[in-house]
Amino acid sequence: xxxxxxxxxxxxxxxxxxxxxxxxxxxxxxxxxxxxxxxxxxxxxxxxxxxxxxxxxxxxxxxxxxxxxxxxxxxxxxxxxxxxxxxxxxxxxxxxxxxxxxxxxxxxxxxxxxxxxxxxxxxxxxxxxxxxxxxxxxxxxxxxxxxxxxxx
Amino acid sequence: xxxxxxxxxxxxxxxxxxxxxxxxxxxxxxxxxxxxxxxxxxxxxxxxxxxxxxxxxxxxxxxxxxxxxxxxxxxxxxxxxxxxxxxxxxxxxxxxxxxxxxxxxxxxxxxxxxxxxxxxxxxxxxxxxxxxxxxxxxxxxxxxxxxxxxxxxxxxxxxxxxxxxxxxxxxxxxxxxxxxxxxxxxxxxxxxxxxxxxxxxxxxxxxxxxxxxxxxxxxxxxxxxxxxxxxxxxxxxxxxxxxxxxxxxxxxxxxxxxxxxxxxxxxxxxxxxxxxxxxxxxxxxxxxxxxxxxxxxxxxxxxxxxxxxxxxxxxxxxxxxxxxxxxxxxxxxxxxxxxxxxxxxxxxxxxxxxxxxxxxxxxxxxxxxxxx
Numbered sequence: 375x376x377x378x379x380x381x382x383x384x385x386x387x388x389x390x391x392x393x394x395x396x397x398x399x400x401x402x403x404x405x406x407x408x409x410x411x412x413x414x415x416x417x418x419x420x421x422x423x424x425x426x427x428x429x430x431x432x433x434x435x436x437x438x439x440x441x442x443x444x445x446x447x448x449x450x451x452x453x454x455x456x457x458x459x460x461x462x463x464x465x466x467x468x469x470x471x472x473x474x475x476x477x478x479x480x481x482x483x484x485x486x487x488x489x490x491x492x493x494x495x496x497x498x499x500x501x502x503x504x505x506x507x508x509x510x511x512x513x514x515x516x517x518x519x520x521x522x523x524x525x526x
Numbered sequence: 527x528x529x530x531x532x533x534x535x536x537x538x539x540x541x542x543x544x545x546x547x548x549x550x551x552x553x554x555x556x557x558x559x560x561x562x563x564x565x566x567x568x569x570x571x572x573x574x575x576x577x578x579x580x581x582x583x584x585x586x587x588x589x590x591x592x593x594x595x596x597x598x599x600x601x602x603x604x605x606x607x608x609x610x611x612x613x614x615x616x617x618x619x620x621x622x623x624x625x626x627x628x629x630x631x632x633x634x635x636x637x638x639x640x641x642x643x644x645x646x647x648x649x650x651x652x653x654x655x656x657x658x659x660x661x662x663x664x665x666x667x668x669x670x671x672x673x674x675x676x677x678x679x680x681x682x683x684x685x686x687x688x689x690x691x692x693x694x695x696x697x698x699x700x701x702x703x704x705x706x707x708x709x710x711x712x713x714x715x716x717x718x719x720x721x722x723x724x725x726x727x728x729x730x731x732x733x734x735x736x737x738x739x740x741x742x743x744x745x746x747x748x749x750x751x752x753x754x755x756x757x758x759x760x761x762x763x764x765x766x767x768x769x770x771x772x773x774x775x776x777x778x779x780x781x782x783x784x785x786x787x788x789x790x791x792x793x794x795x796x797x798x799x800x801x802x803x804x805x806x807x808x809x810x811x812x813x814x815x816x817x818x819x820x821x822x823x824x825x826x827x828x829x830x831x832x833x834x835x836x837x838x839x840x841x842x843x844x845x846x847x848x849x850x851x852x853x854x855x856x857x858x859x860x861x862x863x864x865x866x867x868x869x870x871x872x873x874x875x876x877x878x879x880x881x882x883x884x885x886x887x888x889x890x891x892x893x894x895x896x897x898x
Contacts, residue, residue: 385725395720396657405664417671419693421678447590485593485684486692499678 410504421484422500424451426475426517432525434518435496438472442488442497450481451488472518479505479513538566541879545574551648552893556870556886558879565882568874570867572897579898583857588614588824589688591857596682598861599895602641603683604634604673605837611686612767613833613844617826618688625813626690627769632703632806633673633685635799639710640669641838642792642799645890649789650721652887653730658721665713672702688824690816703807707800714796722793731786735885737873738783745872746865749840750795751889754788756781761836772809773802785888792890825852839863839890863889864896 407414416422424442426434438455454474459466489497507513544555553574559567579598583591595610596603608630615622643666647659670680676699677685677692685692721727742752752759760777762770778794780787826848834843840862847856866889874882 388723388725392720392724395716399657399661405667417675417678419675419678445590447586447593483593483597483682483684484679486678487589487592490692 416501416503420499420501420503421486422502423479423482423484423505423515424477424488424497424517425500426521427496427498428521428525434472434475434521435494436472436475437494437496438470439493441491441493445487445491447485447487448481448483450478452476452478475517477515477517479515480510543883545571551887551891554867554891554893558882560879563878563880565874565877565879568871568882570870572893574897575894576897577894580857580859583854583859585853587852588826588854591853592687593682593684596679596684597894598859598898599641599837599839599863599892600681601644601892602637602838603681604630604637604685605835606842607683607686608634608768609833609835609837609842609844611688612835613831613846614688614824614826616833617829617831617846617848618821618824620689620820621817622689623814623817624769624811625694626815628806628810629691629695629815630686631769631773632695632803632810633676635802635806636669636673636703637683638838639796639799639803640666640673642796643669645792645838646717646721649887649890650727653727653884655721655724655727658717661713661716661720665710668702668706668709672699672706675699675702687816689820690814694815700807700810703803707804710796710800714793717793722790728786730881730884731784731789731888732782733784733786734881735785735873735877735888736783737869741869741873745869747840747869748865749836749838749862749890750788750791751840751866751869753777753779753791754888755783759841761834761841765834767833767835769806770802773805775801785885788888788890823852825850826854834860837862839892839895840866859898861895861898863891867891867896 426436429435436453438453440453443449443451443453452474453472453476455470456473457468458471460469461467486499489499505513538559538561541558541560542555543558545553555571555574557569557571558565577597579594582594586594592607592610595607598606614620643662647662650658673683674680676695677683679685737747737751737755739752739755739757741747742755742757747755748759756779758777758779761767762775763777775798778791778798780790826846828848828850830845830847832843832845834841836842841860842862843860845856845858845860846854849855870886870889874885877885
């Protein structure tokens with residue numbers, strides 16, 4: 375019989391302790407961020423989709439070697455190059471120039487293999503994360519065009 | 527008006543739980559034969575999120591397979607990637623700098639705490655308590671922020687590389703981790719008072735859903751499920767890997783075999799993980815994080831390689847059969863929840879349905895990890 379009453383007493387006590395904790399929590403400062411009215415700054419190492427990097431003259435650093443394309447597990451990068459004659463010290467030389475750099479972000483798993491395999495530091499992660507869309511075409515990025523737009 | 531339908535006293539009916547059901551935490555279907563509120567027979571049906579990860583391992587190079595491993599168990603992903611890199615490093619004979627191994631151990635343990643915190647919240651929500659989920663997620667958020675600052679991702683990490691790490695931890699991370707430990711210890715005390723001491727919680731778990739040690743062995747259950755049934759098995763202690771022999775920690779074991787025992791094992795494991803993180807931060811050596819002698823294209827020698835690691839859910843094993851090429855001939859993933867879940871069918875016979883769903887919560891199932 376004693377066990378019965380002590381059970382009731384201890385049980386009620388445990389419920390009151392729990393209520394005390396939730397009551398104290400009630401007065402703690404709010405930590406929720408009201409997205410999209412408030413946003414957080416992404417950390418320096420945040421991995422968004424990749425972006426081409428320009429050299430001092432505004433041209434892409436990329437030399438179209440295709441290492442990123444081969445390293446990619448999902449095959450979401452496709453690039454192409456054209457041969458252009460340029461004049462260096464009075465001599466005409468042939469140089470490979472990037473003509474197309476497309477990223478299919480629908481397939482990308484953000485592993486970072488492309489950035490790691492690039493020997494020229496020509497690609498990096500962007501900090502963009504507001505990419506929600508209902509159309510598939512919005513995730514096919516023409517990175518060369520994006521670079522030109524950033525330069526302009 | 528017609529009379530209500532009379533069931534025969536021995537008549538049973540089939541209840542279909544899932545594939546989309548809040549209690550299963552993913553697309554798991556359970557076909558239950560019910561006698562009133564009691565389960566006569568249960569059958570779990572999987573395969574709704576099968577993504578052929580093992581097959582993908584056979585037609586991708588080893589480095590290209592790295593991101594796949596974090597898509598198995600999205601709550602404790604680092605443990606799985608750890609197993610993969612350890613297997614490849616051992617097979618290819620790649621030395622790993624000590625600092626890299628310490629950082630791996632610290633981040634894996636942080637991830638284990640995050641995983642257990644989320645399980646804790648979801649489990650209490652299965653039993654009808656909502657606030658603990660919010661408190662648990664708030665604590666977990668600190669861990670995810672720390673890991674995001676280091677790895678660049680919040681859930682699907684791709685941080686470990688063969689022979690080291692993707693990038694080094696900075697002082698901010700070490701400071702944040704040092705601040706986190708006392709805060710988490712305070713939170714664990716709060717959870718003990720709020721949830722573990724709660725009379726309703728105790729009455730719903732104590733003595734419910736007994737899983738004997740024999741049943742664990744029969745189905746190959748590992749991790750907190752086995753340790754809640756009195757089996758003292760932890761890969762970190764029994765087959766030490768990485769730098770775990772350097773750390774002083776205990777393996778919590780409970781002999782009650784009920785849902786409460788499994789709950790207590792995980793709550794104690796969080797405390798032990800904090801101890802490991804504390805020691806790891808103290809002992810963290812300086813030096814490189816990536817080995818210099820690393821082949822550019824990794825090819826494994828011909829052979830059969832296996833590596834087991836202790837993840838948040840149990841023992842995860844990866845077996846690689848190599849024919850000397852740059853991708854595996856056969857890759858087998860032994861995932862812990864796949865084995866843990868299979869004892870559900872046998873253990874829940876004759877159980878009340880609400881107890882069975884609480885039992886399912888105590889198994890800590892992550893469906894994409896068992897379907898793979």
